[in-house]
Amino acid sequence: xxxxxxxxxxxxxxxxxxxxxxxxxxxxxxxxxxxxxxxxxxxxxxxxxxxxxxxxxxxxxxxxxxxxxxxxxxxxxxxxxxxxxxxxxxxxxxxxxxxxxxxxxxxxxxxxxxxxxxxxxxxxxxxxxxxxxxxxxxxxxxxxxxxxxxxxxxxxxxxxxxxxxxxxxxxxxxxxxxxxx
Amino acid sequence: xxxxxxxxxxxxxxxxxxxxxxxxxxxxxxxxxxxxxxxxxxxxxxxxxxxxxxxxxxxxxxxxxxxxxxxxxxxxxxxxxxxxxxxxxxxxxxxxxxxxxxxxxxxxxxxxxxxxxxxxxxxxxxxxxxxxxxxxxxxxxxxxxxxxxxxxxxxxxxxxxxxxxxxxxxx
Numbered sequence: 001x002x003x004x005x006x007x008x009x010x011x012x013x014x015x016x017x018x019x020x021x022x023x024x025x026x027x028x029x030x031x032x033x034x035x036x037x038x039x040x041x042x043x044x045x046x047x048x049x050x051x052x053x054x055x056x057x058x059x060x061x062x063x064x065x066x067x068x069x070x071x072x073x074x075x076x077x078x079x080x081x082x083x084x085x086x087x088x089x090x091x092x093x094x095x096x097x098x099x100x101x102x103x104x105x106x107x108x109x110x111x112x113x114x115x116x117x118x119x120x121x122x123x124x125x126x127x128x129x130x131x132x133x134x135x136x137x138x139x140x141x142x143x144x145x146x147x148x149x150x151x152x153x154x155x156x157x158x159x160x161x162x163x164x165x166x167x168x169x170x171x172x173x174x175x176x177x178x179x180x181x
Numbered sequence: 182x183x184x185x186x187x188x189x190x191x192x193x194x195x196x197x198x199x200x201x202x203x204x205x206x207x208x209x210x211x212x213x214x215x216x217x218x219x220x221x222x223x224x225x226x227x228x229x230x231x232x233x234x235x236x237x238x239x240x241x242x243x244x245x246x247x248x249x250x251x252x253x254x255x256x257x258x259x260x261x262x263x264x265x266x267x268x269x270x271x272x273x274x275x276x277x278x279x280x281x282x283x284x285x286x287x288x289x290x291x292x293x294x295x296x297x298x299x300x301x302x303x304x305x306x307x308x309x310x311x312x313x314x315x316x317x318x319x320x321x322x323x324x325x326x327x328x329x330x331x332x333x334x335x336x337x338x339x340x341x342x343x344x345x346x347x348x349x350x351x352x
Binding site for chain 2: 034051064123126148177181
């Protein structure tokens with residue numbers, strides 16, 4: 001008989017553990033979700049130098065308001081909602097100005113400079129395109145495309161309906177296909 | 182649901198490597214430019230996410246997070262303490278205002294008793310924990326409720342009783 005490996009604790013269990021004073025639970029939640037929040041922020045248009053700060057701010061706001069997380073949507077979706085709000089504030093501060101520094105661009109690999117440059121340019125167009133989408137379209141699209149989140153959960157996280165989330169996703173796809181083409 | 186819609190629903194899972202296209206789906210994808218473009222877009226979005234710049238390590242992030250949360254808790258506790266001190270001061274001030282005055286307009290001195298803790302030294306309050314401050318507030322409430330300045334019931338007193346009360350106030 002082989003010993004079964006222990007199941008990793010769910011986010012709910014980790015949140016409960018943290019709230020009862022276990023700081024290791026906070027560490028595990030950060031390890032699980034920080035990178036995904038960073039991906040979401042970067043894809044949404046956050047500048048290279050801003051991503052780390054925005055991830056930390058997102059985590060701080062989330063942990064400070066853990067009572068507000070009712071568990072209707074996943075912890076990660078909830079973090080995305082918070083980071084989306086932070087990014088909106090950041091955009092407002094910049095007054096809609098995009099601040100893409102030179103190191104925001106992926107440097108092309110030297111093995112196929114022409115092909116990689118084209119791919120890099122397409123990615124940059126995609127990132128710029130994402131930042132011009134209406135917020136709900138962008139967030140639905142990123143939750144779906146980067147996380148594979150189901151429409152039902154997206155709807156719970158973003159306060160809309162699954163049907164509306166599906167429509168937002170298809171609008172975003174249509175718009176982005178035109179921009180990236 | 183059309184085949185295109187069905188593939189659209191499956192696209193994120195395939196792009197994330199959680200599933201693979203069936204032979205039929207692959208054939209549709211090869212023939213349908215729209216579905217192909219959507220799939221390429223989702224794959225590109227995933228690659229975009231992979232280009233996230235240098236994030237702090239989870240350990241550093243956690244340490245910073247817990248440090249900020251602890252600092253905020255301490256600030257909040259300090260603020261609560263000052264609110265309690267403020268409330269105690271306000272209670273003392275209210276008692277002083279409610280003190281009956283003699284005809285000359287000078288506030289009547291009161292006899293210190295076990296249930297009249299009016300002479301609380303405010304600076305000392307700073308060092309007290311919340312529960313002790315709350316108990317001081319409670320005793321202030323009790324003393325004001327049972328103080329000789331309580332005018333409830335005077336309506337029913339006869340002249341003799343009223344004189345006794347006045348004598349007690351005036352010492």
